[in-house]
Amino acid sequence: MTEQATPLIHMERITKHFGGIQALSEVDFHLNASEIVGLVGDNGAGKSTLIKVLSGVYSPNEGSIYINGKKVRFEGPRHAKELGIETVHQDRGLVPGFQVAANLFLGREKTRFGLLRLRYMDQLARESVESLGIEMQSFRAPVMNMSGGQQQTVAVARALSANPKVVILDEPTAALAIKEVGKVLDVMRRLREHGVAVVFISHVLPEILLVTDRIVVLRRGQKVGDLMTRDSDQDLVVKLMIGTEVVGCAG
Amino acid sequence: MAISTTTNRIKRFIRHYGTVVGAVLIFAVFALSSPYFFTIENFLLILKQMSMLAIVSLGFSFVMAAGGFDMSIGYAMGLANVILASTLNTTSNLIVAIGAALGVGLGVGFINGLLVAYLHLPDFIATFAVGSITFGAKMLYSGGHPIFLHNPSSIFLAMGQGYAGPIPMPAIIMLVILVIAVLVLHRTKFGRHIYAIGGNPMAALYAGINVRRNRFYTFLISGLSVGVTSIVLTSRLGSGQPQAGENFLLDAISACFLSTTMFGEGEPTGSGVFVGAFIITMLNNGLTMLNVPYQMQFITKGVVVILAVLLSVLLGRRIQIRLL
Numbered sequence: 144m145t146e147q148a149t150p151l152i153h154m155e156r157i158t159k160h161f162g163g164i165q166a167l168s169e170v171d172f173h174l175n176a177s178e179i180v181g182l183v184g185d186n187g188a189g190k191s192t193l194i195k196v197l198s199g200v201y202s203p204n205e206g207s208i209y210i211n212g213k214k215v216r217f218e219g220p221r222h223a224k225e226l227g228i229e230t231v232h233q234d235r236g237l238v239p240g241f242q243v244a245a246n247l248f249l250g251r252e253k254t255r256f257g258l259l260r261l262r263y264m265d266q267l268a269r270e271s272v273e274s275l276g277i278e279m280q281s282f283r284a285p286v287m288n289m290s291g292g293q294q295q296t297v298a299v300a301r302a303l304s305a306n307p308k309v310v311i312l313d314e315p316t317a318a319l320a321i322k323e324v325g326k327v328l329d330v331m332r333r334l335r336e337h338g339v340a341v342v343f344i345s346h347v348l349p350e351i352l353l354v355t356d357r358i359v360v361l362r363r364g365q366k367v368g369d370l371m372t373r374d375s376d377q378d379l380v381v382k383l384m385i386g387t388e389v390v391g392c393a394g
Numbered sequence: 395m396a397i398s399t400t401t402n403r404i405k406r407f408i409r410h411y412g413t414v415v416g417a418v419l420i421f422a423v424f425a426l427s428s429p430y431f432f433t434i435e436n437f438l439l440i441l442k443q444m445s446m447l448a449i450v451s452l453g454f455s456f457v458m459a460a461g462g463f464d465m466s467i468g469y470a471m472g473l474a475n476v477i478l479a480s481t482l483n484t485t486s487n488l489i490v491a492i493g494a495a496l497g498v499g500l501g502v503g504f505i506n507g508l509l510v511a512y513l514h515l516p517d518f519i520a521t522f523a524v525g526s527i528t529f530g531a532k533m534l535y536s537g538g539h540p541i542f543l544h545n546p547s548s549i550f551l552a553m554g555q556g557y558a559g560p561i562p563m564p565a566i567i568m569l570v571i572l573v574i575a576v577l578v579l580h581r582t583k584f585g586r587h588i589y590a591i592g593g594n595p596m597a598a599l600y601a602g603i604n605v606r607r608n609r610f611y612t613f614l615i616s617g618l619s620v621g622v623t624s625i626v627l628t629s630r631l632g633s634g635q636p637q638a639g640e641n642f643l644l645d646a647i648s649a650c651f652l653s654t655t656m657f658g659e660g661e662p663t664g665s666g667v668f669v670g671a672f673i674i675t676m677l678n679n680g681l682t683m684l685n686v687p688y689q690m691q692f693i694t695k696g697v698v699v700i701l702a703v704l705l706s707v708l709l710g711r712r713i714q715i716r717l718l
Contacts, residue, residue: 200600249603259582259586
């Protein structure tokens with residue numbers, strides 16, 4: 144199941160440094176369709192850098208990225224999106240003063256004769272948030288007046304509205320009420336059913352173990368573990384994170 | 395629970411309409427103090443007086459919506475004013491002269507945009523320095539003397555002094571530009587994107603918006619509005635005046651800040667800037683009518699702006715203006 148001939152995404156020997164700081168060194172990372180992969184590691188392990196490379200925000204100093212076996216070079220976040228990679232960033236990437244629809248369609252607004260179709264976008268936004276099974280009282284309020292969970296819903300709904308092949312969720316459950324966490328995990332499972340590959344970054348290992356198919360562990364910019372979730376437990380993952388064990392790494 | 399809801403409602407009302415209510419109060423005071431204030435003639439006069447301020451403030455609001463600031467508008471307008479006057483005198487060609495004025499505005503906007511958006515200089519400092527350069531250029535060019543128009547065509551004079559029926563021409567120009575500005579700010583992708591950049595530049599970047607290019611455009615628009623305003627100004631003065639335009643900086647900032655306190659947005663809106671320009675002009679007009687010394691108008695304006703911004707901060711709105 145994990146070792147398909149050509150993975151959907153294959154990142155090969157990715158290296159990234161900022162000045163003298165080595166954020167990633169020769170990290171291999173792959174991703175299959177209909178798979179939820181947990182990406183874990185301590186602070187500064189390189190998780191955010193890796194997904195920023197995958198979402199076109201950073202270009203790597205060395206290494207290659209393949210989509211369906213074809214080598215690509217992202218020219219920026221927009222390019223990565225066009226190739227089907229959507230990211231929900233840790234800070235949710237929302238504009239605080241914007242309403243739901245304005246945030247949902249940011250960068251791909253619907254227009255007619257050059258003018259925004261406000262009512263139409265409002266309606267689509269409503270449908271797309273409701274399809275995630277999450278209730279929202281007000282679509283017209285600025286998102287800064289909403290709860291963390293509601294903001295997260297808007298951010299996830301925005302990622303989904305582009306029909307992506309890959310969805311990267313960077314700490315989507317941080318600062319959420321427990322009830323809302325369950326809903327975000329359900330959304331991931333629903334994505335998997337539809338053939339989407341999900342990268343799930345979280346500090347909360349029970350969530351990772353609950354929902355993922357595979358777990359990739361980073362430590363100090365290197366990949367130190369790549370294991371099937373069913374073969375792992377919290378102790379093993381923690382040991383990998385803090386550096387007393389190395390498992391399943393090619394090379 | 396019920397009480398707090400009521401309090402919230404009152405707060406929300408003040409936040410949305412506080413500035414407008416304040417303006418109505420000022421209006422009432424003037425109207426009660428002078429029999430000439432609340433008349434159609436004076437309303438049309440205020441429309442005429444506010445038109446240049448409204449146009450330049452609408453341009454400024456694009457920069458401010460994207461989280462920026464443009465300190466060069468006053469001096470740039472003076473430069474456009476003297477260049478327009480002298481070009482009109484030397485060429486007698488209206489199109490060339492207007493082109494020169496728009497060119498000066500766009501040129502200054504281009505330099506501002508280049509420095510701020512592409513070379514990442516702090517907007518406050520960069521545009522202030524560009525303003526200083528345009529001030530020097532204006533003084534060199536004019537020698538510090540007024541340039542009187544020799545033989546201005548009646549078409550050109552009409553732009554600043556004419557009327558269509560009872561409506562002053564500058565007011566008509568202002569209303570056309572207001573409609574365009576409101577449409578672009580609030581009904582186009584570009585408008586959305588610049589507000590997004592002002593609200594959260596990283597979110598805009600993640601969404602694939604070209605942050606640098608859009609910020610650059612906002613400075614071009616501000617420069618263009620300076621050019622357009624200078625045309626009305628030159629027509630109204632019938633000359634190029636070395637000191638002309640300088641007061642527009644403070645007034646435009648005031649109008650835009652007042653706008654951020656209106657309609658609960660926290661950002662300048664097209665209609666808010668229009669009302670802001672109206673309030674500032676009404677203040678000038680009413681204080682003049684009450685024979686308040688000229689110097690006091692500056693003090694009053696400063697106080698009004700501080701009160702407006704203070705009010706909105708006390709009401710818990712986040713003011714999203716970054717000066718540096």
